[in-house]
Amino acid sequence: MKQRMTRREWLKWSALAGAGLVAAACGPLNGEGDSGANTNPSGQSGASSSTGANDAADQRGSENPETIGLGNSVKYTRNEDFYVVDIGAGHPAVDEASWRLTLDGGVEKPLKLSLAELKQLPSVTQTRTFECISNPVGGPLIGNALWVGVQMKQLLAMAGMKPGAKELVVRAADGFHTSIPIELAMHEHALLAYMMNGEPLPRAHGFPLRCVWPGRYGMKQPRWITRIEVIDSNYRGFWEQQGWSNDAFIKINSQILAPKSREVIATPTYTVRGLAHAGLAGVKKVAVSADDGKTWNEATLIRGPEPKPLVWTEWRYEWPVPADGRYTLIARATDNNDGQQEGIGDTLLGGTFPDGTSRMHAVTAIVKRA
Numbered sequence: 001m002k003q004r005m006t007r008r009e010w011l012k013w014s015a016l017a018g019a020g021l022v023a024a025a026c027g028p029l030n031g032e033g034d035s036g037a038n039t040n041p042s043g044q045s046g047a048s049s050s051t052g053a054n055d056a057a058d059q060r061g062s063e064n065p066e067t068i069g070l071g072n073s074v075k076y077t078r079n080e081d082f083y084v085v086d087i088g089a090g091h092p093a094v095d096e097a098s099w100r101l102t103l104d105g106g107v108e109k110p111l112k113l114s115l116a117e118l119k120q121l122p123s124v125t126q127t128r129t130f131e132c133i134s135n136p137v138g139g140p141l142i143g144n145a146l147w148v149g150v151q152m153k154q155l156l157a158m159a160g161m162k163p164g165a166k167e168l169v170v171r172a173a174d175g176f177h178t179s180i181p182i183e184l185a186m187h188e189h190a191l192l193a194y195m196m197n198g199e200p201l202p203r204a205h206g207f208p209l210r211c212v213w214p215g216r217y218g219m220k221q222p223r224w225i226t227r228i229e230v231i232d233s234n235y236r237g238f239w240e241q242q243g244w245s246n247d248a249f250i251k252i253n254s255q256i257l258a259p260k261s262r263e264v265i266a267t268p269t270y271t272v273r274g275l276a277h278a279g280l281a282g283v284k285k286v287a288v289s290a291d292d293g294k295t296w297n298e299a300t301l302i303r304g305p306e307p308k309p310l311v312w313t314e315w316r317y318e319w320p321v322p323a324d325g326r327y328t329l330i331a332r333a334t335d336n337n338d339g340q341q342e343g344i345g346d347t348l349l350g351g352t353f354p355d356g357t358s359r360m361h362a363v364t365a366i367v368k369r370a
């Protein structure tokens with residue numbers, strides 16, 4: 001989604017994030033004398049993603065050849081283009097030979113597993129869209145990949161959960177930590193993944209093992225995980241302690257990929273296209289307005305064969321281009337529970353604290369035929 005902002009907008013946004021101003025927009029996060037680097041779940045990535053601000057645009061639209069057999073409908077983000085967000089503690093270089101995953105706490109039989117042992121367990125392959133809770137409307141902190149891993153419920157069955165289990169606390173090699181409810185851990189789509197788009201999990205994305213839980217924003221999906229502890233109480237993780245949502249459910253959101261803001265259009269019709277994502281609920285429909293929200297036109301959804309709810313949905317709308325002038329195009333997604341986006345979002349400052357945004361993305365198109 002790196003093309004969602006022009007390079008200048010994106011650099012501006014990164015600069016604001018770096019200066020702590022994005023965090024300032026998040027109110028309670030603006031703690032005493034904090035540099036800002038650790039005050040927002042997208043604090044560090046703003047800077048690191050900006051290096052790819054231009055070229056990711058074209059690549060995101062192309063199929064990753066490594067991701068076999070999934071047809072033309074689900075577009076994958078290449079690993080090297082996949083957004084990266086971290087707490088600023090660096091990306092641990094984990095030594096595969098000595099690394100172990102510990103599963104302990106409220107279990108009968110604590111486990112300590114090597115990567116080879118994990119790979120010997122039955123595996124699950126799933127397409128899953130990731131999004132940062134700090135992703136501003138139309139922002140680049142979203143990506144879709146094919147993941148291979150083991151189901152969390154299988155490891156919990158192997159370890160034998162004791163009665164009274166409430167949450168899992170997950171800890172990572174960079175010091176990051178968070179928690180999820182046991183019911184989520186038992187979900188059939190709750191995975192510990194070791195492959196991403198046909199490759200071993202890249203270092204930036206959590207080698208050797210990361211969490212892939214359904215329906216939650218990225219702040220609930222630790223990378224470089226080392227220990228999972230079953231607890232009978234409630235635990236607040238790194239971002240949660242700073243006031244970010246403890247549920248972090250992905251909110252319904254959509255974005256316009258084409259046209260780009262202020263694109264000049266000279267054709268009789270134009271294919272407006274974009275993406276929509278609604279976590280567990282799944283996208284039901286997307287509508288596009290070209291007249292400031294007065295009238296709405298249903299877009300065509302392009303679906304893949306994978307479980308739709310957890311994967312972003314591409315959409316298209318053939319716009320009969322009106323007379324010369326400036327037009328505001330707005331996209332509005334509706335989920336399968338009839339939740340709908342409302343209000344226009346601020347692309348630069350997002351307003352994502354404390355639980356993400358579902359505001360609508362608006363883009364200015366300039367129609368000029370002569």
Ligand SMILES: Nc1nc2c(c(=O)[nH]1)N[C@H]1C(S)=C(S)[C@@H](COP(=O)(O)O)O[C@H]1N2
Pocket residue numbers: 041042082083084085086087088130131132133172173174175176204205206217218219220221222223224
């Ligand atoms: N260990 C660890 N895991 C982490 C984080 C982190 O800083 N450290 N950041 C989280 C956040 S805020 C997001 S949005 C996702 C991003 O995952 P990605 O970089 O693979 O896209 O990782 C999550 N997992």
Ligand SMILES: [Mo]
Pocket residue numbers: 041042085131132133134217218219
């Ligand atoms: Mo995030």
